[in-house]
Amino acid sequence: MCEIFIASVPFEFDSFLSEVLAKEEEKTFVLGENEKAFLNSGLNFTGAIKYISDDVNLPKNLAGLCALLQNRKTDLDTLRKEKSFLYPVKKVILTEGATEEILLSRFAKKLGFDFDKEGVLIIGAGGKNQVARKYYKMADEIKLPVFILLDFDADETKELIEPKLKEKDKIYLIKAGEFEDILPLDLIIKSINSNFSNNLHCDISDFNSELKMTKNLHILFKNKGFGEYKKADFAKMVKSYMEDSSFGASEISSEIVEIINGIKTL
Numbered sequence: 630m631c632e633i634f635i636a637s638v639p640f641e642f643d644s645f646l647s648e649v650l651a652k653e654e655e656k657t658f659v660l661g662e663n664e665k666a667f668l669n670s671g672l673n674f675t676g677a678i679k680y681i682s683d684d685v686n687l688p689k690n691l692a693g694l695c696a697l698l699q700n701r702k703t704d705l706d707t708l709r710k711e712k713s714f715l716y717p718v719k720k721v722i723l724t725e726g727a728t729e730e731i732l733l734s735r736f737a738k739k740l741g742f743d744f745d746k747e748g749v750l751i752i753g754a755g756g757k758n759q760v761a762r763k764y765y766k767m768a769d770e771i772k773l774p775v776f777i778l779l780d781f782d783a784d785e786t787k788e789l790i791e792p793k794l795k796e797k798d799k800i801y802l803i804k805a806g807e808f809e810d811i812l813p814l815d816l817i818i819k820s821i822n823s824n825f826s827n828n829l830h831c832d833i834s835d836f837n838s839e840l841k842m843t844k845n846l847h848i849l850f851k852n853k854g855f856g857e858y859k860k861a862d863f864a865k866m867v868k869s870y871m872e873d874s875s876f877g878a879s880e881i882s883s884e885i886v887e888i889i890n891g892i893k894t895l
Contacts, residue, residue: 689745690716710746719748720895721775723764725757727861728808729778735868737889739878749892761789768793774895775799778888780807801891804884809842809860811884812867817842820870821855829853 651668654660660668687695693714697705705717724730730753734744744751754760757780767775774797779786781802790800805811814836822830831853836845843860850858870876 689714693717706748709748713743713745715745715748715750717748718750718773720750720892721767721771721773722749722751722778722892723760723767723775724751724753724778724808725760725780725783726753726755728864729753731861731864731868732808732812732871733778733888735871736881736885737892739871739876739881740886740889741878742889742893757783757786760786764790765793768795768798776801776892776895778808779803781805797895799891799895801888803888806841807843809846809863811882812842813880813882816867816870816876816880817846819874819876820867821849823870823874824866825855829855 647669651665654668655665693705693708693712693716696708696712696714697703700708708714709716722729722733724733730751733751734749737744737749752763754763760777760779760783764775764777775795777790777798777800779800779802781804783802787800787802794800803811814833818831818833831849835849835853836842840848843858846863847858850856
């Protein structure tokens, strides 16, 4: 499945190139609805072009192949563990969206389980309604075990997947709700305060324990003047704080630990 291989190229979507190329395609060819949808789906032209001529910062799959040529007596699995190449992939995590995609590997690394070394690839489906479709495609095309991570309210998605679920695959519904609900509150507060200036800060009193975390964050960002709350931007903020601080494994919530352990034993 090409998605597993090309996921090595960092996603740096720039709508400009996609729009230009989509217009040229429409001028040149008779396009059906599927072709039009594909051209407007956010193709990663910018990310790919950036790395075409870069022989130093190659995408991980290509760097792994280069290393293999230089170490022909070493197998790819060994190179992956030594160099954190990610490829060849051994397991796939299918998630609903960007927050899990951005943060799950960082939490795993804090717990001593490096996705790049272990060959664990995260693929975001682009929303709850796309997970079943994406899994059905995977089930027909790949032999790797798949860990499907869903929000607690995704019962319908779970029911759609179960008839197709392969024996070695696993579905996990987040007990607390969404992935944001299992992020440690102290981590959330410190990440926000680290990102914004000193006069724009928050503390535990700004969070209502009766509300879901995404609702809390929407309200907080609006009331504090942080701008619009966007899941992916917030996840990157948390990831940045985790990388630059002493945040440790002991501070990770028990459900995140449970999820990582589930992935380990898949």
